[in-house]
Every structure is written in structure tokens, then in C-alpha cells.
Amino acid sequence: xxxxxxxLELNHVSKxxxxxxxxxxxxxxxxxxxxxxxxxxxxxxxSGCGKSTIARLITRIIDxxxxxxxxxxxxIADKKGRKLKAVYRDIQMxxxxxxxxxxxxxxxxxxxxxxxxxxxxxxxxxxxxxVGKLLEMVDLPAxxxxxxxxxxxxxxLQRVVIARAVSIRPKVILLDExxxxxxxxxxKQVLNxxxxxxxxxxxxxxxxxxxxxxxRSIADRIAVMYAGLIVEEMDSDELEQxxxxxxxKLLQSVFSVNDRxxxxxxxxxxxxxxxxxxxxxxxxxxxxxxxxxxxKNACPMLRMTKSGHKAACLxxx
Ligand SMILES: Nc1ncnc2c1ncn2[C@@H]1O[C@H](COP(=O)(O)OP(=O)(O)OP(=O)(O)O)[C@@H](O)[C@H]1O
Ligand code: SF4
Ligand SMILES: [Mg+2]
Numbered sequence: 001x002x003x004x005x006x007x008l009e010l011n012h013v014s015k016x017x018x019x020x021x022x023x024x025x026x027x028x029x030x031x032x033x034x035x036x037x038x039x040x041x042x043x044x045x046x047s048g049c050g051k052s053t054i055a056r057l058i059t060r061i062i063d064x065x066x067x068x069x070x071x072x073x074x075x076i077a078d079k080k081g082r083k084l085k086a087v088y089r090d091i092q093m094x095x096x097x098x099x100x101x102x103x104x105x106x107x108x109x110x111x112x113x114x115x116x117x118x119x120x121x122x123x124x125x126x127x128x129x130x131v132g133k134l135l136e137m138v139d140l141p142a143x144x145x146x147x148x149x150x151x152x153x154x155x156x157l158q159r160v161v162i163a164r165a166v167s168i169r170p171k172v173i174l175l176d177e178x179x180x181x182x183x184x185x186x187x188k189q190v191l192n193x194x195x196x197x198x199x200x201x202x203x204x205x206x207x208x209x210x211x212x213x214x215x216r217s218i219a220d221r222i223a224v225m226y227a228g229l230i231v232e233e234m235d236s237d238e239l240e241q242x243x244x245x246x247x248x249k250l251l252q253s254v255f256s257v258n259d260r261x262x263x264x265x266x267x268x269x270x271x272x273x274x275x276x277x278x279x280x281x282x283x284x285x286x287x288x289x290x291x292x293x294x295x296k297n298a299c300p301m302l303r304m305t306k307s308g309h310k311a312a313c314l315x316x317x
Pocket of ligand 3: 051052053176
């Protein structure tokens with residue numbers, strides 16, 4: 001893995017939405033992250049913490065409120081209109097619900113060729129000759145090319161979406177809860193497929209999920225988000241040594257893939273969007289067992305800790 005030059009970099013990226021009733025929601029706050037070629041970086045956190053907003057910013061479906069998004073050395077944060085077409089080719093997205101990306105009347109073969117044709121990689125007739133190979137690449141029979149989306153299972157459709165994403169040869173593939181809707185056994189098969197393809201084609205993934213055990217099973221590195229902030233970043237195999245109080249709670253609250261007997265301690269319910277409204281202090285402060293008096297007034301920055309993690313916590317500074 002080439003660790004020298006990131007293929008994708010977020011530098012102090014933020015996104016504030018204004019709701020219909022005029023409230024401001026700071027969905028992503030000052031996020032900085034580097035993604036290196038051939039690695040899978042996992043982004044994990046509770047519902048509403050800003051994961052999909054980060055995905056939509058990276059894919060430039062929405063504009064950032066501030067910061068830089070550097071793709072292969074070029075800032076794409078302020079690109080508009082036709083200049084975004086190359087970005088849409090270089091960053092492919094796989095969503096949770098595969099049915100949402102298919103046109104119900106277009107066959108699987110057409111879906112698989114659309115991207116290649118749209119991006120000028122092949123003519124339609126050239127692309128149609130590749131369909132069988134693309135299906136086989138994701139362990140599906142070539143005969144499925146003539147089927148309609150409703151004639152495939154959710155797991156098969158997600159394989160087709162993955163095949164299309166890989167066929168474009170993008171610089172980065174963003175997977176937003178891409179296996180979350182699948183049955184556990186199918187989820188495992190799709191995760192294995194993603195890992196095989198990553199190795200075979202030296203793919204770079206940003207894998208977004210709410211399930212820490214799933215994210216850990218595929219990611220080389222993990223960024224933990226809370227209320228719009230990246231609060232900790234570390235190698236996947238160092239997760240047990242997490243230092244941020246939120247990551248530690250998250251670890252206690254999930255079944256580990258390797259430890260089915262781990263006791264599940266639910267994280268108390270509190271809407272993360274409520275915390276997005278909090279402007280002063282650490283957003284985790286109302287739930288933090290290690291909070292200091294200063295945590296009410298100062299928002300911690302992501303910094304290198306003594307053990308070499310990056311964490312945003314006043315108690316670790
Ligand atoms: N278009 C929008 N307008 C207003 N608020 C928005 C908009 N999109 C997202 N938000 C808010 O931004 C915050 C982050 O949302 P986001 O969808 O990124 O969370 P998430 O981590 O992906 O959650 P989930 O795990 O449920 O998918 C939430 O408070 C959400 O309500
Ligand atoms: S900054 Fe304070 S409140 Fe926030 S996680 Fe650290 S100790 Fe807890
Ligand atoms: Mg989401």
C-alpha cells in the first residue's frame with residue numbers, strides 16, 4: 001500500500017444545512033481525513049452523526065460549506081456543472097438500497113453498460129460484450145444479463161451495483177451502508193467479495209456503516225464520527241486500544257465479530273441532531289463518563305495522542 005500520497009483528502013471540511021423552520025444543523029464539522037490508494041477506510045458512528053453527509057460531500061452531490069476535498073491532488077470542493085463529470089467517474093458510490101439505483105424496466109445488462117457508455121469508456125456494443133465478464137467478476141451467472149431488477153434478490157442486485165462501480169475503474173469507491181440491508185449470511189458474502197475485488201483490482205474504499213463489527217471486518221483504518229465530528233482515527237487492529245470515551249462506549253455496545261458473548265451495553269438514547277445544535281463545548285459532554293469541567297466550554301480538536309492515535313478529547317491532550 002502506497003502510504004506516501006493520499007488519493008483523497010478532506011481538509012477542514014464542514015457542512016451546515018438550514019432546515020425548513022430556519023434552524024442550522026452542522027452535519028459535518030471541520031473534518032480532516034486522508035485516504036491512501038489501495039486501502040479501505042471505515043467511517044462509523046450512530047445514526048445522524050454525519051456519515052452520509054460526508055459521502056455526499058466527497059461525491060460532490062452537495063457543496064461543502066467550507067474546506068477542501070482533494071482528489072488525486074486536485075481540489076474538487078468548488079467544481080460545478082460539467083467539471084463535475086470527471087469526479088462522478090472517479091468516485092463511484094454504492095448505496096444501502098440497490099433497488100433505488102435501478103430503473104425497473106431496464107435490464108441488468110443495460111444497467112451494467114450505462115456507466116461505461118456515459119463516461120465514454122466504451123461504445124454500447126463494446127460494453128455489451130463485457131457484461132458476462134462483469135457478472136462473473138462478482139460471482140453471478142452471465143445469464144442474469146437479460147433479467148429485470150425485480151427478478152434478482154437484494155444481494156444479487158448489490159453485486160451488480162458493485163460490478164458497475166468497479167467497471168468504471170474509479171479512483172475511490174464509496175460504500176454507504178452498502179451491506180446493512182442484507183441478511184447476515186449474504187452480508188458476509190458481499191463483504192468477502194468486496195475484499196477480494198479490492199485485492200484483485202487494488203481498489204480504494206471508503207466504507208460507511210453504523211455497525212462497528214462490520215466496519216472493522218473490512219476496514220484497514222477506522223474513523224469514528226460523533227455529532228458531525230471525527231472524534232478518533234486509528235488502524236482497525238488497534239480498535240481495542242481506542243482512547244476516546246465515545247469509541248470506548250461504542251466498543252462496549254456492539255457484538256464483536258470474534259466475541260459473540262460480549263455483553264451488549266446500549267448507548268443511552270439521545271438524538272445526535274440535538275447535539276448538532278450545541279455550539280459550545282465537546283458534543284459528547286452530556287453523555288461522557290470522563291467529562292471534565294472544561295469540556296462544557298471548549299470543543300476538542302483531532303490531535304495525535306501519546307499512543308499514536310488521533311483523537312479529539314480534552315482529557316487526552
Ligand atoms: N438536506 C438536509 N437538510 C437538513 N438537515 C439534514 C439534511 N441532510 C442531513 N441532515 C441532517 O444532518 C445530520 C447528519 O445526517 P446524515 O444523513 O449525514 O447522518 P448519518 O450518519 O448518515 O445517519 P444514518 O446512520 O441514519 O444514515 C442529521 O442531523 C440530519 O438530520
Ligand atoms: S472532551 Fe471531555 S466530554 Fe468530550 S469526550 Fe473528552 S472527556 Fe469526554
Ligand atoms: Mg447515512
